[in-house]
Amino acid sequence: MLNCAVIGATGYTGSELTRLLLAHRNVRITHLTTRQEKHIPLAEVLPSIPKDVDLRITPYDFEDVKKKADLVFLCLPHTEAMTTGDRFLQAGKIVIDLSADFRLKNPALYPEWYGVDHAFPARLRQAVYGLCEVNRKKIKKADLIANPGCYPTGPSLALWPLFKKKMIRTDFVIINAASGVTGAGKKLVAATQYCEANENYNAYKVNRHQHIPEIEQNCSEAAGKEVLITFIPHLLPVSRGILSTIYVEPSKKTLTGEAIRKVLEAVYSQDPFVRIKPAGQFPSLKDVRGTNFCDIGVSLDSRTGRLVILTAIDNLLKGASGQAVQNMNIRCGFPEGAGFV
Numbered sequence: 001m002l003n004c005a006v007i008g009a010t011g012y013t014g015s016e017l018t019r020l021l022l023a024h025r026n027v028r029i030t031h032l033t034t035r036q037e038k039h040i041p042l043a044e045v046l047p048s049i050p051k052d053v054d055l056r057i058t059p060y061d062f063e064d065v066k067k068k069a070d071l072v073f074l075c076l077p078h079t080e081a082m083t084t085g086d087r088f089l090q091a092g093k094i095v096i097d098l099s100a101d102f103r104l105k106n107p108a109l110y111p112e113w114y115g116v117d118h119a120f121p122a123r124l125r126q127a128v129y130g131l132c133e134v135n136r137k138k139i140k141k142a143d144l145i146a147n148p149g150c151y152p153t154g155p156s157l158a159l160w161p162l163f164k165k166k167m168i169r170t171d172f173v174i175i176n177a178a179s180g181v182t183g184a185g186k187k188l189v190a191a192t193q194y195c196e197a198n199e200n201y202n203a204y205k206v207n208r209h210q211h212i213p214e215i216e217q218n219c220s221e222a223a224g225k226e227v228l229i230t231f232i233p234h235l236l237p238v239s240r241g242i243l244s245t246i247y248v249e250p251s252k253k254t255l256t257g258e259a260i261r262k263v264l265e266a267v268y269s270q271d272p273f274v275r276i277k278p279a280g281q282f283p284s285l286k287d288v289r290g291t292n293f294c295d296i297g298v299s300l301d302s303r304t305g306r307l308v309i310l311t312a313i314d315n316l317l318k319g320a321s322g323q324a325v326q327n328m329n330i331r332c333g334f335p336e337g338a339g340f341v
C-alpha cells in the first residue's frame with residue numbers, strides 16, 4: 001500500500017483527488033489537510049462518499065504528514081506550493097504538485113507571469129513535467145512531478161506530436177479555450193459567482209493568462225525552437241470541462257487533414273486516456289465529463305489551408321486530479337488506469 005497525503009483537501013482539485021484515491025486499491029490515505037483549525041468530516045466537502053468512510057480533513061501538520069506519508073499531493077494555490085514542496089522533498093517524499101510552482105523551467109518567467117520570484121529555482125531543473133503520454137519515461141523516476149495546468153493539457157497533447165514531426169508551422173498558433181467555472185477554484189471571486197457567470201460567455205486575461213508560457217514551453221520543446229502562441233481563455237457557465245479550439249497551419253501544402261489525424265491516432269494508439277475522434281467528428285464536454293479522457297478532433301479547411309484541432313477534457317480530471325493519479329500510477333508502477341472506473 002502506498003501512503004498518500006492530500007494537502008489542500010477542501011478545494012476542488014483536493015476533493016476530486018480524494019474521491020479518486022478512495023477508490024484506488026493500492027493507496028491508503030494518511031492525511032487530508034486544511035489551514036483551518038478545526039477537523040472537518042470529509043462528507044461535508046465530498047458528500048458523495050460512502051457512509052462507512054469515516055475520514056476527516058485535519059489541520060496541516062508537516063511533521064505528522066512526514067511521519068506517515070510516502071507520497072504527497074499538493075493542491076494549493078500557485079506560489080503557496082513552492083516552500084511546502086521543497087520541505088517534503090527534503091524529507092525524502094515523492095511530491096506531485098498540482099499548482100504551477102514547478103512547471104516552468106525558466107525561473108525568470110515566475111515574476112513575469114506569477115508575480116513572485118521562484119524561491120527554489122534548482123527544483124525547477126529537478127521537476128519532471130507530468131504530461132503523462134509525453135514524459136512517461138521521466139515520470140517513472142521522478143520525485144518531483146509538476147502536474148500540468150488545465151488549459152495546457154489538451155492543446156499540448158494535440159500539438160506535441162505535430163511539432164515533433166514538423167507537420168505544422170511554428171509561427172502561427174492560436175488557441176481559444178473555454179473553461180467551466182471550477183477551473184477558477186473554490187475561493188470566492190466576483191467573476192465566478194452565479195449571477196456574473198450564468199448565461200454569460202466572456203474572454204478574460206486576454207493575452208496575459210499565466211498558462212501562456214507553459215503552453216509555449218511545451219510547444220517549443222517539441223518543435224526544438226521557440227514557439228510563441230496567442231491564447232485566449234473564456235469562462236463558460238458550466239461546472240467543469242475545457243474545450244479548446246486550436247488554429248495552426250500545416251508545414252507543407254501537400255499534407256491532408258486525414259494524414260494529420262492518422263498521425264495523432266497512431267501516436268496515441270496505446271494510450272488509455274487519449275481518444276482521437278473519427279474524421280468529421282469533434283469532441284464535446286459531455287463526452288469527457290467525469291472522465292480522465294482527452295478527446296481530440298481534426299479538420300483541415302481546404303479553402304484557407306488552416307488546420308483546426310479541437311480538444312476536450314474535464315478540467316478537474318485530465319486537467320488536474322485525474323492526471324495527478326495517472327502520474328502517481330506511472331511513478332509507482334501501478335497500472336496506468338488504476339483508480340479510474
Ligand SMILES: NC(=O)c1ccc[n+]([C@@H]2O[C@H](COP(=O)([O-])OP(=O)(O)OC[C@H]3O[C@@H](n4cnc5c(N)ncnc54)[C@H](OP(=O)(O)O)[C@@H]3O)[C@@H](O)[C@H]2O)c1
Nearest residue numbers: 008010011012013034035075077078099150183185186320
Ligand atoms: N481547478 C482546476 O480546474 C485546476 C486545474 C489544474 C490545476 N489547478 C491548480 O491546482 C491548485 C488547487 O486548485 P483548486 O481549484 O483546488 O483551488 P481551490 O478550490 O481554491 O482550493 C485550494 C486549496 O488550498 C487551500 N489554501 C488556500 N489558500 C491557501 C494558502 N494561502 N496556503 C495554504 N493553503 C491554502 C484551501 O484550503 P483551506 O482554505 O481549507 O486551507 C483549499 O483546500 C491551484 O494551484 C490551481 O491552479 C486547478
